[in-house]
Amino acid sequence: MYDRARPFAARVRWAKKETRDTSTFALWIEDEAIRRQYTFSPGQFNMLSVPGIGEAAISISSGPEDGPLLHTIRVAGNVTSAISGICASNIVGMRGPFGNGWPMQEVEGKRLIVIAGGLGMAPLRPVVRHLIKSGMGHGTDERPVLIYGARSPRDILFRHEFQSFGRLFDVHITVDKADPHEHWKGRTGLIPPILEEIPLHGPGTIAFLCGPEVMMKCLINEFMLRGMPAEQIFLSLERNMNCAMGTCGHCMFGPKFVCKDGPVFRYSEVRQFMAVQEI
């Protein structure tokens, strides 16, 4: 197995601007032996680095069956700024994949509800694509649901793909606010009211959530009020990642290392810590 502590070179094949502050980068692992060994599952992440600047944890936004390895990055700190400035054919460092990923085996035979807020769509896009490509979720009586909330119409990620996601999923998109000049004809407002309209059938439903913690907490409340078991709700958490291998301590959430025990957690496992401020 290749070294997980030392990056390998990954070449930027192409970069595509998604929104004003977010771009998708297709990366190609240079070393052939590593490229062959490299496999990942939806919800895992890589540590991408720009030598001399530093390293950041970035979700893989492509599905395991897709060709290029995609990373959708919002400019936030010094590393993401540096990566966003890298043009096609240049090199970044990559370590990974890390984390547990979404429990795809639990989706079988259940109706999946995927809810993403903002950049939270990046680690959930592989789930959606994997379901479409693998034929999972086609057999259930009810269509799987995809709810996506963005700040404004121009912040919608992967905007041209939702139509194709709609062939399998029941898609709902909302934006927090839309300026008149944007001619937004869709829904405005937060995500919870959309969830309220969706019928839930207890144990036959499973939910994957990723987005701001305040959004996930609201959605969990709604799910719990309507009798969804805490074991059927999964959420992907964000924390400061540094080593990605559970030896640096930065990403701790209570006793959990978000990098290796997560980033995806069953709500029943982390419930007691979600209730504590600044844990």
Place this chain on the structure above:
Amino acid sequence: MAIKGTLKKSRLENLLAVLNKSHRVIGPKAEDGAVVMAEIGYKDIPSGVRDLQWPGGCRLLPGKDSQVFSFSPGPDSFKRFLHPPVSELFAFKRNGAKIDFLPAPKISERPMAFFAVRPCDLSALKLYDKIFLGGPVADQAYESLRRGSLVVALNCLYPGNNCFCLSMGTGPEARDGFDIQMTELEDSFLLEDGSAKGAEILEQLPLGQAGADEISAKRQRIESCKAAFKKSIAAQELPGMIYANLDHPHWEDIARRDLECGNCTQVCPTCFCNTSYDYAALGGIAAGGAVSGKRLRKWDSCFSRSFARVHSGNFRFSRKARYRHWMAHKLAYTQAQFGLPGCVGCGRCITWCPAGIDITAELEALRHV
């Protein structure tokens, strides 16, 4: 076949000489007003040095004790050597459009022999092995330093004022995790092997017969040490007492006294948190620009304000939350993460806290609303 024997105190030098044949000996040394750990020779052992520790302070005392090891653990432990304050993870080299990530240079020095390791630190070392070697992939920087190392344990015969290993179940007697254990008796040391490597070393020493007298003297000394403990912690109520009190108002009270200096995390033998960062220099670091930069790893502390910060904010913004995180990691989380206690009862965090915050007392305070 277990080897037991006595070594005359005047022959202690022989033990160090045998260790030194194959290993760098890391042991106690009096320096800058404290007993620290360093690469030592026989003459460096602070024989007869006594120290006084209290919440917020430590002094070496004048005068000499008749015992060789009459001091309590100092601020250092094996941690400084196996998980150095700064270490190199890899180097990177930019070569036109290409970037190479080069492994850190191999350590060429002889392996280390840790001499006079206290039982509390043996527990901490066991935890370190779990943290750095027990994952799916071993940490190479740690592994390269730990491989081939030797541990000579020293049973504690006098508890320091801040020691509470007895209640933590980690001392004062060494139980496992050593190659050799020593017990200081009247005019000799009782040496017992704990591994094949340890036995091999003992065979090279002029050991005297250890009979029933020596064994009972060891027992007696350890029992009288146990009776002399001044501090204890409610270990039987952990981790429940932490988990049940994460919202306790007492955390606010601690935050008013806490200076956030991070001393406790630096002296704690189980605190392992660190940060890796890139170190780059114009024109490259090595001669002739052989590498453009390095990824270094340095000790960090959960008391630092940036420790849990991400672009959108700080997950532990308040001092109260940062202290609570540290204490909960020590007394509850580590057990869940690695199946071993995160506090070994060495009392260093109490002695080296400039505000004299006492983890055992703070835990007790959580009982009261």
